[in-house]
Amino acid sequence: MATIxxxxxxxxxxxxGHLNILKRALTMFDTVVVAAGINQDKTGFFDMEQxxxxxxxxxxxxxxxxxxxxxxxxxxxxxxxGIRHIVRGVRNxxxxxxxxxxxxxxxRLAPDIxxxxxxxxxxxxxxxxxxxxxILRHHGDTSLFEPAGVKLPKVK
Numbered sequence: 001m002a003t004i005x006x007x008x009x010x011x012x013x014x015x016x017g018h019l020n021i022l023k024r025a026l027t028m029f030d031t032v033v034v035a036a037g038i039n040q041d042k043t044g045f046f047d048m049e050q051x052x053x054x055x056x057x058x059x060x061x062x063x064x065x066x067x068x069x070x071x072x073x074x075x076x077x078x079x080x081x082g083i084r085h086i087v088r089g090v091r092n093x094x095x096x097x098x099x100x101x102x103x104x105x106x107x108r109l110a111p112d113i114x115x116x117x118x119x120x121x122x123x124x125x126x127x128x129x130x131x132x133x134x135i136l137r138h139h140g141d142t143s144l145f146e147p148a149g150v151k152l153p154k155v156k
Contacts, residue, residue, distance in 0.1 A: 003028075005085040005116065008035040008074045012045050014055045015132055017124035019147040021089030022059065024118055031064045032087065038071045045133045050153060058147035075110040086115045091125045 005025055011018060011034070025032045036051045038044075046054070048069055059065045070077045074086060086106065090096045096117065103115035120127075127145045135142050136155045146152055 002030040003085070004031045004033065004081075004083050005029040005087045006033050006035050006074065006078055006081070006083045007087045008037050008070070008077070010039040010044070010129070011036045011051050011055060012129050013051065013132060013152055014058050014147065014150075015124075015127050015129055015145050016147050017091065017120050017127040017145075018089065019058050020121050020124045021087065021118050022065070023062070024121075025087040025116070026062065026064050028116070029064070029085065029087075031066060033066045033068060033081065033083065034059065035074070035077060036067070036069045037074070038069075045136075046153070054150060054152065057150045060149070073109075075106050075113055078110070078113050084113055086113060088115060088117050089120050090117055091120050091128065 007022055007025060009018065022032060022034065034055055036048065036055060052067060052069060055067050059067070078084065078086065088099045088103070090099050099117050103117065106113060106115060132142050132145045136152060139155065142152050
């Protein structure tokens, strides 16, 4: 039986750190569904189609990756797709505490869905989507933070 996990996030944009987490999740699951969500607490920098295209470019050479967009509760997406595992990445202890709180809430709402928290590799721990957006806003070079082969759209 194939194992499937959901890797949700706003991915605004998808970074080299996200790709590191995804590749590591693919060593544990046959398929990982990268789910670009709409975060009501964040104003999107990239529109959804741009986000999806960046993820497509980033994962073009990977087997076992599906890409979707979603709006709503992550556990509802899992239920709709028959997925029992959520993958989340963390860079530091602050990320971990936040992700643990979300995982605890999800477990209360959906005890049959388990969250797997993967710490990012040290060389990617400094990368955040918000830092990449700030560099883009100021017309800086984001190449060190992007997945190989991806060129983020420039800001006018």
